[in-house]
Amino acid sequence: MNQSFYTSEANWQKLHDYAQVAHDIHKSEIGGMLVAVEDKDGDWILEDPVILKQVISAGNCVLDKEALAVYYTKAGVKHRKSNFRFVWWHSHHMMDAFWSGTDLTAIKEYSDGDFSFALVINLKGKHIFRVSSWKPFAMHIDTKVEILDGIERKIPNKIAKDIEKLCTKPMYKPVQYHNRHAPIVNRQQTSLLNPVDIDSDQEAIRAVSLVTSINYRFAAGELSFVEWNKIVNDANLRMNDWYIDDVLSEAQLKKDVVHRKSEDFIEPLYSAEDMAVWGSTESKRVDEQKEEWYFNQSYGGIY
Numbered sequence: 001m002n003q004s005f006y007t008s009e010a011n012w013q014k015l016h017d018y019a020q021v022a023h024d025i026h027k028s029e030i031g032g033m034l035v036a037v038e039d040k041d042g043d044w045i046l047e048d049p050v051i052l053k054q055v056i057s058a059g060n061c062v063l064d065k066e067a068l069a070v071y072y073t074k075a076g077v078k079h080r081k082s083n084f085r086f087v088w089w090h091s092h093h094m095m096d097a098f099w100s101g102t103d104l105t106a107i108k109e110y111s112d113g114d115f116s117f118a119l120v121i122n123l124k125g126k127h128i129f130r131v132s133s134w135k136p137f138a139m140h141i142d143t144k145v146e147i148l149d150g151i152e153r154k155i156p157n158k159i160a161k162d163i164e165k166l167c168t169k170p171m172y173k174p175v176q177y178h179n180r181h182a183p184i185v186n187r188q189q190t191s192l193l194n195p196v197d198i199d200s201d202q203e204a205i206r207a208v209s210l211v212t213s214i215n216y217r218f219a220a221g222e223l224s225f226v227e228w229n230k231i232v233n234d235a236n237l238r239m240n241d242w243y244i245d246d247v248l249s250e251a252q253l254k255k256d257v258v259h260r261k262s263e264d265f266i267e268p269l270y271s272a273e274d275m276a277v278w279g280s281t282e283s284k285r286v287d288e289q290k291e292e293w294y295f296n297q298s299y300g301g302i303y
Contacts, residue, residue: 005036005117005129005145007046012147014049015121017155019091020202022163023123028056030167031063031090035075036117038083044117046087046145048075056167060102061090086110089119097126107132119145155202204242204266210235211244211262219257225250243269 011034022030032051036044052071053064075086088106092098097120099107110116111134121127133139214231217223223231232244245265247253256265 002042003131004043005046005143006043006148007034007145008148011046011049012145014159015089015091015119016123016125017159018049018051018163019093019121020123021155021160022056022091022167023093025160025163026056026167026169027093028058028167028169029061029091029093030054030056030163031061031088033063033068033071033075034087034089034119035079036085036087037079044085046119048078049089051162051166053166054168056169058093061167085113085115085117087117087119089121092120092122094123097122097128099128099130110134111138201241203239204263207235207239207242207244207266208262211265215257215262215265218253225253228253239269241269242266 015034018030018032022028030051031054032049034046034050035048036046038044050071053067055062055064072086088110090103099120103118103120107116107118107130110118110132114135115131115133118130118132119127127145129143129145131141131143133141210231214223214228218225218228229247232246236243243266245267247256
């Protein structure tokens, strides 16, 4: 197979945002659709990731047939001038990226065409992409999607709102979900505000993972102190609610990588005074106005 498959960082991140929040709220899989458009070189670009009305559970997600029919019509009209195919995607949350028996049955539903695409992602960053050719006989090839580079950013609140609106579970039990824009405090400090645990915030989780990696590489002699600091400074410029502690000397860093846990390097960006202001009515109104704009911008205007 000489064709390649690409998608933008914004589209790829949106898929993982849906998968992460579905797991955070419901501990469930989630699925939806993409459109693959053939370019002039014969490669395929994955575009317009969406979720539809569906029933979700820890091991399955079933798209609503009526919602799917409406989607096919609208997407077909939008891409009528292109050579395109639909892509069914779904998440496996913490499981490996593989094709389950249920997945294989779902893929066969597209066998009335000449070929079809399907995608599985998980929360560990793994994925598998299947190209199924149906004529003159069935043949399947598993490959990868190439991701164009982008910058790290926060999950927009609209992702959670979409999931709450469109996804239901057969037996639903509410699970408390912490709003990413809520006040965030250091769990080492005493405060009247309810802290968001560092383990529940995606930006903090990514920061802890980064610190774990660079501390290991520094201890192994793969990174110099200057290189360690540069990675930290670059990461701090990209983060919105947290920052990684500066370490002033190489001698101190050698001690810290031994005696401090990775999460101990992570601190909240905002002061207690900042967090107190966030509780005001005016601040909430402004946040609501900004939220939709940031959502559109975070995915490159694809909404």
